[in-house]
Amino acid sequence: MRVKGVEVPGGDLRKVNPADVVRADFEQNPGTYDTSDSVYEQTVERLDACAEEDSGAQERCPVLKAYYxxxxxxxxxxxxxxxxxxxxxxxxxxxxxxxxxxxxxMEMSDAVLGVELAGRDLIIRAVSSLPGYEYHTVWSWDAHQKTMLPKRDEIVRSSDARRPKAPRPAPSESGTR
Structure with missing residues (x-):
């Protein structure tokens, strides 16, 4: 989807303010959000804080560090x-x-645990509803569709999941009476 109203000087995305891009995009392309939803409305309000000059407003800005x-x-x-x-x-x-x-x-929203870059792939680690597991989704560029698509989706054991305890042997009833 095209994002209108943000110029890219010399075609270099490093020269644009990521918060300006996200703010314009949220207003034009809500993505997975219903625009009447309070989460969407609150996010747009918080995005407006990114444009304010005072440090308190900047701290409320929900845009994280951009990567290229x-x-x-x-x-x-x-x-x-x-x-x-x-x-x-x-x-x-x-x-x-x-x-x-x-x-x-690309646009997706989830309870994200981590984001990794591997070559030209973007790997999203997200919370699973299964205790001790997490979702890993690998997003890759599809030249035909001209968009990032999920190439692989898997549920894997979480690295910080508790390991089940080994069963203890039952007390033996050896010949002592």
Missing amino acids: RDLTGDGEDDLIVGVSTPDDNLDIRVYAEQDRRLTQI
Whole structure:
């Protein structure tokens, strides 16, 4: 989806303010949110704080540190941004410049445990409803669809999950009476 109203000087996404990109995108492309939903409304309000000059407002800004990586294979860095939402989820959006236009190429929201970059893949680790497990979703560029798509989705044992205790042997009833 195209993001209007944000210029990309010289096609370099490192020269744009990630909060400006996310704010414009949230207003134009709510993604997985219902725009009448209070989480969406609260997130947009918090995004407005990113534009304010005072330090208190900046602390309320939900946009996390941006990362840059060529995920599309075009030789240009793409912009990867996380936005913490009031429902304790993380909204992850990826942007590329395509045909001189700023374009959202990925959006997902979940209870994210971690995000990893591996080559041109983006790996999202998220909470699972199964105790002791987590979801791993690998997102990759699809040149035909011109978007990031989930390439692999798996449920794996969490690295910090408690291991089941080994059963203790039952007391023996050896010949002592």
